[in-house]
Amino acid sequence: MKKLCVVVFLCSTAFAVFPQNSRLDPLIVDDPSRIDIVRDAYGVPHIFAKTDPEVAYGLAWAHAEDDFETLQKAFLASKTMLGQHIGRDGAMVDYIIHLLRLRELVNLNYEKDISPAFKAVLQGYCDGFNAYAYTHPKEVLEKKSLPIIPQDVLTYSVLQLALGCGVEDALRKINNGTMPLVGWEPGGSNAFAFNSKITADGNVYLAINTHHPLEGQVAWYEAHLCSQEGWNIVGSLMPGAPVIIAGINENLGWAHTVNHPDRLDVYQLEMNSDNDLQYKVDNTWYTLEERTVKLKVKMPGFNLHAKKKVYWSIYGPTMITERGVFSIRTTGLMDIRGLEQWYRMNKSGNFSSFKKALKMEAHPSYNIVYGDRYDTIFYICNGKLPLRDPSFNWRETLPGNTLLTLWSRTHPLEDLPQVLNPPSGYVYNTNHSPFHATAPADNISEEGYDPTMGYETHDNNRSLRVMELLQQLPKVSYEDFKRIKYDVQLPQKLAFPVNVDTLFMLNENQHPEYAGLITTLKTWDRKGTTDSRGAALFGIFFYHVAARYQADPTYKAMTKQDCIEALAYMKQYLLSNFGTTDVTLGEYQRLERGNRSIPLPGLPDVLAAMYSTPTENGRVKGTVGDCYIALAKFTKDGPEIESVNCFGASNRKGSPHYDDQMELFQQQKTHRMTLRRDEVYREAKAIYHPEVLSKLPLTARLTKGRR
Template identity: 50%
Template structure:
């Protein structure tokens, strides 16, 4: 195992010579989207690394700097906690331990990607953020995805809560994603429809980048990936496509250790006292003018996992990412699948630790799975809360196989969906799964949200859908009749305006609003301000039983907010909420948990800035014959470099809810290319 690790490190140094850039084509279309073509898959991955670095080298570096525990050198004291978390999670040890489980064929893909990044860094030394950050190694790529997937599954919040003494795990609020698939029998055009609509941050390490990967070895995949990703994470190939959404089952186990009353760092397991493993995590922190100082911080480990000490005791935690590094290999095999059987074979790896999958293909197959790497847990314990960390039998030894996961193939209803709602509502009621049929310790939650309720309201209107009907559903921005936000807002619509005193006009605007979150809606802005106002005092109120007096106070808060910042009450959503790119601001619609969702953060002067939600959108039709018909849009453009013409050239399409046509036909791409060149 250690020998393989060393061999791969050495391979990183020499692998550049294995790739001839002149044999790799980067074909930029009119939107600047890279279509990478080469004869072999590793060459394609090389080209992807180069092209993505051209568009966003800074973000790729930040991800790799975190994996290499070099954020303190880059960001100073602000980056040091990230380096500590990477050490606490033991990302490097996890990769070393499991690297020999990775398919050698995929190692070659990783080699290609690493060679492409290192070549770009060598050719553009002025863009390197931290000296000695390059060359990166294959293991750095795997470490980066151990870290990113741990964060996706809530490791950052969990560690923060443990350090703060908030022992019970707290689920972070979903920012939302949508995935819809409609079978041929339910469409008027006899095409299969698929909507790939993940609601991710608009910028940063988890923002979508669009690419098309083509080789003579059968790789022809278009879709989205995150910075540092050597493959497509979701999208479509010639045969099939899928969309991811975040799902909510029990992904994290927390154990309270029984510490010795007198002897430091001893904890009891069964009838034996064990010593916590103690490590010094060495951090380099930039403090001033590039001067770096060394810092050491203790980290502790038990047989249950990493340990955090707080005022309440010592707590260990465990996540599936500690036992698995092959997620990006599984995505690669999903990229290469040509039918549902091959796709399921890739999923049987259960290497991707979470994410729902909604799938469709040209053969008229639909499929949904509440995907995850889920431990087989002892049913004698309550896994929904903190667990006793003094019993060895409680430690899970195995993971559920793929066939144990909640999944549906070809429902009679002719459609599948997920909007981050629970796994047991994915289609029509008659086709849905039953929670009682699954191991309760898996922790799959049975719940719905505003988007799932709204989708059900819409889909029930159709025996068959046209393409325009499908687009109407995808871009719907109307809340359902009854709201299911974290804070109950339904009583606001029943308050007596006459009792609102000076806020009467505000309440009337909210109550007369049609619940559509378009840029011209006033009630949308008002409700969002009201919701944020209640959220600010959520630690002082019962969010599920807000008093009438508290609702009236919240309405008056909206009045005072609008008058203070806008000097008027009749403020539209577009005046209040902005999409920002560089120095430009654009009115944008959407609210949290409408289908066309948008979450925003305060940006100053009373306005909020769109931060997470509608971003990369792919809409696909699979006809009976020929290639899929694909339309996509990314919120800003293909490049994150402000001097690029593709920095913001998709904004007008995005805001007008239009998309650009895309194709998997590489000859067609070449014919209409803006530029064709080699990565050198």
């Protein structure tokens, strides 16, 4: 009788979460007890199951245990329901999804573009998420958002990839910077791969080192996924992803960095002065497609219901402004298979199968640095780039009155800059030029590449520092490799967007009121260690100059007077907030989570980069930079893997894994990871299954079909 009462209770709470008219596909995972979630000493989930869909189910369940709120926000966005939960900023995201027609893109292409195998993985992930939701009803943010279905997962992934193509920046410019969009595009990253031509022990080394926000919608989550269908990989993923985005399997691994080729075009339409919705293309009048979308916005005490127009031209999403009518076009809005391509990369066994996955050409952007156990290293400035008419200036606003600017085809993978097994024995990228991807003698020339691709050709401080370090090392040991990754020193020749060299040329005798600051900066070793006073001064100086540059991008070099004014600001800042000018970086910059605050190394654009924002009492806290780090050495016995997350495996306050990696991260240390099943189970701190739900009477009442 007691058991029956439990079943009745679970059914009643489930229906309190899922609306009575909810419609689901049949559960693809009918017995979650076959799924093992194995937690290691740091709480990282290792998911073991027979099939890939079961692994995806376990991943969704484990991730929900660690960060259900962030996962829900991802799918609230994909359902255009974020505004009713977080307010105006969420409504702006909802509006963008309507404007870009993301759900329409997914619905139109889901059946034909997504393979049966990956549909099963997506459904398994949705089953796991929905199961967690209906067994934890008090944690559900918006009941009407449930259940989620595969199209929700894909819509959110296309949104992220589109934002990574510059959609956010384009919309801001069109609206004169007045649209308060959510900043979800990551700001940088490093990636390195070395092979036997340079490594001291003959093994291949790979570093995954993205510079993401430390918290929020694109903060990394670490997991180990292992099925009996050939899926066995350790790495990182973002909330809402059912696959590893950057990781290491038994044979190979890869890292991503952000790149900036020209992936997006903005067009100004030639409008009819007598008809606000008509525009002319090659002497033919077209009419903008107009729709009215409904937005629900959470306000104090009530929900505001608003209506807004969205428009579409033959070029794409369109916005009507006081300055004119503009459309945007990007390959980021033309493919829904990005997650499936990552899935194929996850399961690749060698370079040939990995390259085959890349030939799906479903990712509109991101560099790839690759290494494997077979001594292969590879770099590609990946992207889905349009084939354009070279007679137009594609870096400017384009005329939206001719079909000559309406591209439809893209460059094949073979056209993209790439380096395979260079004689130098290494490839790397730090968000700089793809034509500086290895040793100078082995680099590819930018000549011969389509100029409309718009590749960046600059170096940055991190790329210059890599070359400084490698020039000192004829052979690289694994410890050398780690020292390069964790380096916190700026190069001798600085490469910031604003030339700040004048600061280091000032004569302290000519400026006695700032003599101490000038001396500290001139004698500084340019390292961002927590005990460094020069690093603290430079950090304060950097954010002061960066604010001016962001307000005026034409500001390119500091004058002597600019430097004196900056020194006055730095002195006043330190005295006002600390009562002294003798402050270390660790006193100024902190790694903070909950009630914990510890000194944080790193500076903007050093290899172990850290960008910070003000917190209190003049201090700053790290917000973007080094976050999840994974390092691999591919040996004859398989990969040796180590990793660290800036905070921990869980985003739940009160969890022992909410902040248990902070000291490791601060001290530039890691913990060991493994792909070996026997080791995982032997060292496990917890082994359990997702709750068994499919046997409850509820499942019989879930009808077939999709919403």
